[in-house]
Amino acid sequence: MTNTSASVEGKFPGWHAPVTGHVRGAEIRVTGLTHRYRHAKENALQDINLRIASGEAAAIIGRSGCGKSTLLHIIAGLVKPSVGEVTINGLVIRHPSPRWVMMFQQPSLFPWASVADNVALGLRFNGRQSEAKSRVAELLDLVELGSYASRNVQDLSGGQQQRVALARSLALSPEALLLDEPFSALDTFTRSTMQRDVRRIARELGITLVLVTHDINEAALMSDRAFIMAAHPGRIRNEVTVRSADTLTGAPGFEQAQRALIEAYEGAAGRSISSPSTDWTI
């Protein structure tokens, strides 16, 4: 709760500089969290405890139906948990807030508004329309869509739309970016560019990243640490430190991280890998 107002109002301190020591990301704690959907027969999530440090990039991975997306929605304040609580910087989450913004698989831009108006949405909702002009230009440069401000979003490609969604999410200088399989609808090439850019932007701005994915490579590329979830009921089965200093697919650190993740992933699914040379590079 300490560094909110000052940092929210600032304009990307340290953006052009390389990684600075500047820390402003949210610290996320999930304590004793259990969730059951109405009319469901079993818990979607069972006794989840985790802590994500300020500025850290955490991945939550697991097969479909393991509750990873539900967990992210609860962290975002979009779903209320049955038991337990989530705190961000010590504050209990009860509602969604522009301080921790979620990005979805579909960019869901407003088709009746221009690129610039879509990016300025959060500013408008929070009574900061006056900042929109300079802020939007800055954000569009950041996502490399500087010349697209007045375009109709329906004319943009899927990757460009997701970049607009990223700029929209960053407009209010969030302390955490919560990503729900945000790139899975993109083609391979666009996806890897976006993965690298989001990771870079988050690191340079000091934003805490929580990434939900079923893509091992994405977790290895983008996260410092991965939580591996198992289903029925959804729970955290394992935790793997990834720390790929340089997120290049070819780097030795990457392969090591990838191997560790695959092992943990298969372990959570109740299997062991017989042949480690299985091709996971999609």
Place this chain on the structure above:
Amino acid sequence: MKAQPSPESHIVNSGSEDSAARLHSDADPHGRLFTLGLTLAGIAGLLLLWWIGGELIARNPATASFSDFAPLPALKRLAAMFASSEVIHMTGPSLLRIAAGLLWAIVIGVPAGILIGRSRIARELTNVPFQFLRMISPLAWMPVAVLAFATWDRAIIFLVGVAAVWPILFSTAAGVRRIDPAWLKVARNLGANPRQLLTSVIFPAISQDILTGIRLALGVAWIVLVPAEYLGVKSGLGYAINDARDTLEYDRLAATVLVIGMIGFTLDLALQKLIQRLSWLRHD
């Protein structure tokens, strides 16, 4: 990896696309001329039918006194009515009644439509009563309207409103139900309050549905207006029709019918153009 198309198939594809494009660009100006030609032919056909009808009426001794219905006297009279601004005098009150009736229908229909689109309880509660009421001809309310309202004008506005409210209400509700829930989730996540959800998401998303509802409502209201104006009032197009019948001025009657058609057509076209201009949806 998807299978690469063979080079041959690629050539065949691009070839056919090229020729299709060429055909299209060649055909386009002709197509527009063709459309214009057909439109004019349609109008000419209608005039021809009218003329034949007029001739038949004139030649039959039993109906000869109605021969002023024919195009020539009617169009002459129409020109005179335009020149004497009689057209403005008789349409002005009608347009005001339509505007007032539509306004009431919008004020009631849009919020009710949003509520029904958003709330399952409201939807299921109102479904049967509304579908039932919708099927009652607004003119059936005429005696009730006459009893309930102090002036003839208000009774007519009520009847127009009753006719117009249903298309607006149902079109709005259908638009609300088609709103992508992700838009609302995104807006909530960015800190939108309920009022901002309404003004920044719901209204822009359903603007076209509301306008389409208004366009349909206008069509129904315009049809209901003329018989409603047979009631008591001494102004408006419906009154003009009745008056012309009573004074046996069949050329004026036919000319008034033309005015009703032209104004209705123009209003509908204007709304159609407005909808096209405000549309955010890409149809390609």
